[in-house]
Amino acid sequence: MAIPETGSAAPGFTLPGMIVRDGLRTDGEYTLAAEVGRPVVLAFYPGDATPVCTAQLCSYQQELDDFRDLGAVVWGISPQGLDSHEDFARDASLTFPLLSDVSGDVIRAYGVRVPGLGLRRSVFVIGQDGLLRWRHVGLVGVRFPRAETIRAQIEQLVE
Known part of the structure; x- marks a missing residue:
């Protein structure tokens, strides 16, 4: 499938996911349509615990409070299991x-x-x-947008 164009409706989905907070894992279903009303950052990454993926997602983690302050949610998506x-x-x-x-x-x-x-x-806002x-x-697997770049895009949406 083609990459969706900017300005088009984001492809909807529901996926299983998990979050670890305060040492506890919580599993759930994540539905894009349920997030209408706030910006969503989808960060597609090839694999858990690989060097570039770790650097990418850790950089977003460092900016997470800024994203939350703007009302945005961040979801990482990859083909690995929970x-x-x-x-x-x-x-x-x-x-x-x-x-x-x-x-x-969803990747397709x-x-x-x-x-x-x-x-x-890839990252979609x-x-x-x-x-x-x-x-x-990304055309090759080693480059990813910086958290500041994504934050600037979210700021434009919430002004």
Whole structure:
């Protein structure tokens, strides 16, 4: 599938996910439509506990309070299962939800699947209206947008 265009409706989904806070894992279902009314940052990453993914998600973790202050939620999405996500979250001290797209349906819906490699490291910012407002889709796996860049996009939405 093609990568959704900026200004188009973000592809909807519901995925299982988990979050580790205060040492406790909580599993749940995460539905994009339930977040209408606040910005959502979707960070697609290839794999738990890999060096670049750890650097990327840890940089977003450091800015998480700024994202929350702007009313935004941040979800990490990868094809690994919830137990792998839990180990990654604990090792990297991540306190935002990590969603599991084992089937790859959401990865395909956002056009970031790469046959044989998994997925392109990508970030999508979805506005309060459910429309895709900004995207960064990596061509190779080592680059990712900085947290400050994403925050600037969210600030434009909430002004």
